Amino acid sequence: MKNWIDRHDSFPPPIRSDGTDYYQLAEVLAWGDSRTIRSNARNPDEPPGTTYGARARAKLKAEAQPRSAGVLAVDDEEAAQSLVAELTGQLGKRVGGTSQVAYLELLFCSTLLKTCLSPSKWDGLVSAARESSVNAILQHIGRTTDDLLKNNGFIPGFAKAITSLRPDPKALVDVLDRVPELGRAGFQLLLDKYQDMASLNSTNFFTPHSVTTLAAELLIDGATTHQTIYDPYARSGEMLIAAAAALPRGGTTLHGASPDNSTMRLAGLRLMLHGITATLSSGRSTPWDETEKLSRNADLILTNPPFNQPAHILTGTWPFGAPPKGNNNFAWLQHCFNSLERDGRAAVVLPNIASTSADPRELAIRKALAERGALEAVVALSPKQFRRTPIAVCIWLLRRNTNPGAPVLFIDASTGGRNGRSQRMFGDETRNQVLAAYRAWRTGRAIDQPGAAPAKSVQLAEIERENFSFYPPNYVTTTNWQQATVEHLDIELAKVARQRDAVRRAIVTEVPSTAKPASGKLEQWSLDSLCRVQAGPSNSLLKPANRAPGHAIPLVLPKHLADRRITGQDEVRLKSSLGAFKLAEDDILCVRSGSIGQVALVTDQQKGLYFHTNLLRLDEFKRDLVDPHYLLGYLSLPHVRDWLQRMSKASTAIPTINAPTLRQLTIDLPPLSEQRRIGRSLRELDDQLAAVRQLTNVVEDYRSILAAHLMHAKIPNNGVEA
Structure with a gap:
């Protein structure tokens, strides 16, 4: 293979992970299929026309070993919450220290080994942890995990992260003793913590289980077992896992691609834990710019591409019109359409702005989709489906075999589900109501039947009157429609x-x-001697003229501060960077204009957000003098709130306090x-x-x-x- 790499520019490029180059076997075999073996180089049992790809497949088949496969057990949700709280509490700090992301990766790897290794090998690993050095055990876990991933065709690379840990030896043994108790619910809770701690953004955060399950069941409804399913932006493999669960076993080919190696190796690990065979390859952030051929031809495509990203490259085939440079939502949509087989269908998750945008190019694309009958249905979901953004989304269902002038089904589930601590969740009840409406429509039955979500089949003329809006609430009149029974209410x-x-x-x-009063002598300090007080970004940076095109960033506004917490965020697209206004854990936000006195502490899950012009930030604390949590409580005291309100400027209709004034505030400090x-x-x-x-x-x-x-x-x- 080295000769081919050196001599042929067309040889598939490597995937680099943690300093090592890896080659995708499927890509190398496909390249080998294009090269016929010369007659003087053929083996005696190889007929004329044999390719290097065919030779490699024959050799692999002869040397094939059983693939390591495991299926993560189903566990009790309440027990899972208790177990994860223990693993990520003091025990987690003793093992992970400040490297909690690497610690979570250690838990992922250990779960895979417990699931895939024989009981005797797992028991041997735990026994060795009691006797061997910590570093040797971490190296063994990392290397064994990476070997399992490579043997199953997935990108390795966990070893480097977990061998950087410096755990307490006894705590590491305690963790390994508890790993066998982790099941699917517990593992999902760990994944939630991972995406919070790793500060994943819209390019790599995970798609919620409720969204993947609904998208898969909508798309796969009525599909046969012999299908090729493709996710061109596979994230952590959640769409492929949902597809495998929704489709009957047998004859299904699953393929995913991702430009992010870290989430792609996690996808491989998750697929193995579900016992799913799939191919993952290194993708591009702009896969439509593939001049030679499409990435994949698939019967079914499920994907959640990154939201509202600027389209730096717009070279591609656009059957419904070229997308705007400022946003690649419709580049992804058309790439999915182009990647379908003749009778293929796709489910694509897009932000609501794609349904209603007034951008001339996006409007023209929606018009072409409707007129040519490529759009089958749109389902509106409620806001806050994702952990790290409140942005609301719709699921768009496309068909490659277009039907010009056909009606479009709009389903409004935007009021479905109920609020959780950081997300709005919908479960089986909401999903079944959406599926009931969709299945009734596909089979020609009435869609306004009991147990179905609000929906309407809309003709092209009405869509045109709505200026080709694809937002379901524009067509469907609904209140909170979820059905409930007295028995269900009693349980809740x-x-x-x-x-x-x-x-x-x-x-x-x-x-x-x-609740004991502070002991020790109180000392008085000015706020500016304890921390930095920083004003928010200039208002000019956030003006509408500076809003697009650009990256979507999560922005905290005064309305998001309540009960000393950040309760939400907005997303805006800006031309300019707000890097100087990026929040870190334990920063304190204070309202600068409006509801003077509201304060909030930034948690680990909220680091990476940005703050608005009408907020002030306290950061760069002198930790030997002041504790941020104490300071937050002090700023909430009634007499301090009164001072802030008195000192706020009332020269305008809205009270305002500026940074120089806030710096003068006197703080009473007991011992640290x-x-x-x-x-x-x-x-x-x-x-x-x-x-x-x-x-x-x-x-x-x-x-x-x-x-x-x-x-x-x-x-x-x-x-x-x-």
Whole structure:
């Protein structure tokens, strides 16, 4: 192979991972298929016309060993939460230290080894951990994991990260002892923590399970087993996993591509844990710029491409019109269309802006999609589906075999689900209602039947009147439509009652035990002697004229500050960088204009966000003098809020406090150990307050659902008369 690499520019390029070049076997075999072996170089058993690709396949078949495969067990969700809390709490700090991302990768690798290795080999690894050096065990785990990935055709590269850890030996053994208890629910919780700690953005964050499952079942509805399924932007493999779960086993070929090696090796690991055979290859961030051939021809395509990214390269085939340079949403959409077989179909996740954008080029593309009948259906999902952005999305269903002038099905699930702590979640109930509407429409039945999500089959003329908007709420009139039964409500309200009791116990018993006044001498310091006070970006950077084209960035506004927490974010596209205004963990935000006195602490999950003009940031703390959690509590004191409001300028209709004024604030500081104790106590109370807010939201949601159903006599009452 080395001779081919040196002599032929057309030889497939390597994938570089942690300093090593790897070649995709499938790409090398495909290249070998184009090179016929000369007669004087053929083996006696090789007929004329044999290619190097065919020779390699024959050799691989003769030497083939069973592929390592494991299936991660199904586990109890409540038990999984408790286990993950233990693994990522003090135990995690003793193993991972400040390298929590690498520690999570250690947990991923250990889970794979426990699932794929024989029981005797796993037990041997744990026994060795009790006797061997920590570094030797980490090297063994990393190398064995990478070997498993390579043997199954996936990109390796975990060893380097996990061998950088310096764990406490006993804690490492404790972790390995608990790994066998991890199942699918626990592993998903670890993945959630991973994408928070790794600060993944829209180019590499993971697609939620609820979205992948719905997209797969919509697309695969009625499909046969012999299908080629392709994800051109595979992220961590979640779309391929959902496709494999939705399609009957047998004859299915799964392929994914990604430009990000770190998420691609995680995708390989996840596929192995689900016992799924698939091919992953190194993709491009602009795969439509492949002049020789398309990346893949597939029967079905499922993908969640990066949102609203600038299109630096626009060389491609555009059947519905060239996309604008400022945004590649429609470049991805048309790449998926071009990659389909003649009767192929695709499900593509796109942000809502793609459905309604007034950009002339995007509007023209939507018009062409509708007129040529390439768009089959659009499903609107609720905001906050993703952990790291509140941006709302739709699932677009495309068909390669176009049907000019055909109606489009619009399904509105934008009010479905219920709010969780950091996401809006929808489960089986919402998904089944969307599928009921879609399946009724595909089979020619009425779509406004009980148990179906609000939907409408819309003719081309009506879409034209709406200026070719593809946003379902523009066509479907709905309120909160989720069906519920009294029995279901009883179950949910029982959960709420348990949460309420836990909050009451914590407030009555736990908080008083730590609620001791500060001891030691109080010293007074000006705020500017304890930290930096930074004003937000210039308003000119955020003006509409500077909003597009450019990268989408997550922006925190004053409205997102509540109860000393950041509760949300907006996304804006800017020409200019806001690098100087990127938030870090433990930064404190203060409202600069408007609701003076509101403050919030930046958590580990929120680092990487940016802050708005109307906010001030406190950072660069002198850690030997002040604890940020204590300072947050101090800034929330009533007399401090009164001072801030008095000092705010009222020369305009909206009160404003500037950075120089805030720097003058006097802070009373007890000894640092006391600050930390007080900060922990207040943080516990804030956690309880957040739980109460969540509890209130749940009750309010169900009160609305119950009222609507009772007043329309639609709620089943298990045969009992009201």
